[in-house]
Amino acid sequence: MNAMHPAGPPAPGHPTAHGDTPRAGTDPATDPLADFLTRAKDARARHRTTAAETAGGRPQDWAHPDRGAHLALPIGHRPVDRALLRSKEGKSRTNFLLELRVVYAMLTGVDRQAVTLEHLQAFPWHQVDLDGAADFRRAVYRRYEVQGTRNDKVCALRRVLDECYKRGLISARRLDLLKETLYTLAVDQDSTRRRRLSSDEIAALLRACASNRDQRAAARDAAIIALFRTSGIRGCELVRTKIADFDPAQHSLLLRETKNGRPHVIFLHPQAEEYLQLWLAHRGPQPGALFSALNRHDLTPLNVSTVRDMVHRRRVEAEVAPFGVHDFRRTFASDLLGRFDPALVSKLLNHRKLDSTMLYDVRGDELKRTAVASLALPAVPLLGPEPTIVPPEDGTEAAVKACTP
Template sequence: MKFDGLSDAKTESGLLAIAQNSSGGTGLLDAPEAASHEVNAAAAYLAELHSEASRRAVRSRLNVIARWFGFPDAVCCPWGKLRYAHAVAFVHEFSDKRGLSATSVNAYLSALKGVAETAWRLRQLDLETYSEIKAVKQLRVHREPRGRALSLEESGKLLAAADEEERPSAVRDQAVIALLLGCGLRRAEATTLRMEHLNMAEGSLRVLGKGNKERTVFLTPAVSARIHAWLAVRGPSPGWLFGRYTKDGKLILDSPLDPASIGRIVAKALNESGIEHITTHDLRRTFATRLLSKNVDIVAVKNLMGHANVTTTAKYDRRTADALKEAVNQLDL
């Protein structure tokens, strides 16, 4: 297959010409019929991702890139013909001409590099070409951190709001919110919990996180009390820790909650509590911030949150300026 425009793309003007001629697709690649016998690099890359949410997000980005190349979607694109010139042209087109934020462009570029690595592993790209694509620099970006940490008063109101209803599902909802606040769980992690993961005698819980990584979190007395209350309603039957309720109030333990349901539980409590707007992930930020405020070692916080490195954990720190000022005032000269 011939890769159109490659010789012209050896200069900066050639790179920009590729981007400028990309209305509705670049036509950079010939039709993929000659490579139909090959494993599609995008399909293989997506199969390597453990999280369905990650697969969905990356698939969407790769489809956008493939359409820009002139193909219907990612699995129709012959990624083995990708070159450094096209990665640079894509960044230029979507940042300078289409005005996407640097964060969004970097997310697309990350997906592009991921599929390029898979194409190299499948021997569809040589090492030199892959290295050139990998070397394309991300756009520099600095943004104020998103989200916030709740005050103790706010988290108290949130839990109280979930406790106001007398329905059994309200007991479940309060236990869910307590786990998010007191153990720093991601909402997707709360949906994977099963009875066998819970050890009430030790006050611990096994959690399956991103990348299929398992970790142990520990229940505070306040969290344990709400889990005990839920177990009194739920019963000791094996299955999912948090099941679904039908419209007629029947608890189904072989059908777990999904992440969207966890979000709705938090949103409902938020509306009834009257506190300032938060997201479900803000409960996780609150967990990290409170531990760091108590001078817990950041490596311990990283492990409790299931992060791969402390750099990610540091991004969850939402201590106020007053707290930082208080920390500085403890210094001696």
């Protein structure tokens, strides 16, 4: 299968990706990475200028038009290199490299055994578009029956696309759209692509936390779930917060490290702040991660996998239908979009583009039914069908039955 599709002409004015500022003290003339980032920044400035002069431009969905743009990056800084370096050295990295070889083979139609690291580094991953991503995912599902194997292949491509975004080769909007296309499903569970959690389900999760005999674990897990529900915080942002980022006077939490690189302040729900204060009473005032291990003397930050495992355990205990941690964020967005201006919700989610916010709206059929039911339709009395005499079969008195057209 060849799932590569031309990305098409560049849409002007694509948004700036984080990580594109040359490092302090570097000379673009002698540092290849600094030179590339400088030229990429200049190119984005030209696109923004063109966008201001061109009506109807779509700067939010953009990919670098040059198939060889990534080759200007030095070895070790290309998307594949960065994705490999993020894998733990040893078996994990080896397995990821094998997955990438399979992905490359499926995208290009070549023999997997002939794929080398040089092939992976030279491939224009940033040119994979939505049609190509959809074709790839369908091919994976046709070839493999085990859901875990399917997820491995899809996630390998997602990780490289993440690095394309970080290197400024695709826009945040395109990355969001590609990830929506390259979604995964929970293994051995009846899962859905994405869903909205109900108030009853949130309450059940909090009750599951409260039922834990370990009060320290109960307080920490309840605070995490409350924050997820009422702030739209991402898992990767939650594990990076420090106790110094919590401002009880302003009832807020500062996120210094976010997906788009912009610091973001979230305002705490009163009840969520009570859960957080209870956890801090157990944790203590020592500097370090806001959410740490349950060992009182270990303030090592949690990682995203640990948070996901915790949420999964509480979900099973609460007997709640399968969902992902990111569904808390979708629930937060969907509930607010029903009552507040989308631009405000976009700010609360720390999105650069309003279109990115609308991807989180999972109200679906519920909203459609409400919209249709709100329409005015005059009620006019109508006569029903004339009754018809049906001859009796047993000689008894005839029965009168309604005849419907």
